[in-house]
């Protein structure tokens with residue numbers, strides 16, 4: 001369903017809402033990108049790399065300095081020790097890592113499981129691979145995985161569970177118990193775990209738990225992350241994937257034919273970022289927690305029912321108390337109506353899940369406090 005039946009090209013929801021926001025001069029709390037730059041030293045490192053001529057193809061696996069930095073970062077924060085030579089692959093954003101992992105392991109006749117709502121590229125790339133996309137719900141109010149539904153969804157055709165934690169769009173962080181049960185199910189059904197942890201440093205109620213760090217998971221887990229969120233450089237599109245050599249090798253083969261290699265001048269700069277002191281990483285989470293609190297209060301004051309966000313850039317607001325049942329319709333009207341843009345949650349779902357999330361909107365809070373205050377003021381006029 002990437003191409004519409006009428007032959008028109010599909011566009012992502014982020015493009016659609018961002019264009020609407022621009023057309024109406026609205027505050028864009030739709031697409032998740034920060035409006036402030038990340039650490040100056042990494043921006044300077046990228047400028048210096050360009051000036052020094054680091055402008056040709058990077059090695060296919062990524063520059064050695066970045067692979068070593070990814071491995072050290074995982075050891076420092078999680079006690080994991082991926083092999084920098086064979087167990088780390090640099091990708092063009094997490095998006096390419098996700099696509100290459102799905103294409104490497106799933107094809108026609110296979111099923112790929114995700115939770116629902118799911119990040120939009122998951123459904124698209126599972127479709128490109130020709131595999132079937134099966135979902136299990138995350139249920140309001142806390143959006144933890146429905147583990148019974150997950151177990152029921154597993155079959156002899158299930159090849160992979162592609163999961164995202166901390167979770168976009170709901171802002172939930174899966175409990176250690178839920179992750180442990182998910183791993184037990186994956187082991188029992190011999191399912192590969194591909195885990196998208198791009199928001200690993202953006203958690204508000206305690207440290208992130210990588211799937212690969214839990215008992216029984218490492219040998220069947222590919223972990224994906226990205227510089228975009230951690231260092232506020234979403235435009236750099238530098239991501240990485242880590243895991244056991246045999247699994248990473250297959251993904252690398254696919255990556256070779258998708259992009260071959262990724263943005264050379266940014267790789268050393270990201271390596272520098274991954275080596276920043278602990279205070280940087282706790283600082284970004286703390287800054288973002290304040291923004292989350294500010295926007296959540298603003299949305300509540302504007303009459304929305306707000307679901308607690310435990311991580312990511314996002315908070316879910318239910319429009320039902322405002323008398324609105326269709327959040328997708330509201331999202332299309334909101335930029336003109338009050339000058340704020342948000343993303344409707346049903347776009348991250350198949351039809352059944354879309355019905356369950358019909359009145360939910362996703363707001364991004366990775367913006368300056370002045371912008372968040374302005375947005376809250378505009379939203380207050382909805383009542």
Ligand code: PMP
Pocket residue numbers: 032092093094095096119164168196198225226227228234237238239
């Ligand atoms: N996965 C999730 C859950 C995301 O929210 C995003 C968007 N930031 C991505 C992957 C894509 O990351 P990147 O920009 O590094 O490709």
Ligand code: GLN
Pocket residue numbers: 012014015030031032033168
């Ligand atoms: N990951 C970001 C979001 O969920 C942006 C993704 C995109 O623009 N494709 O808003």
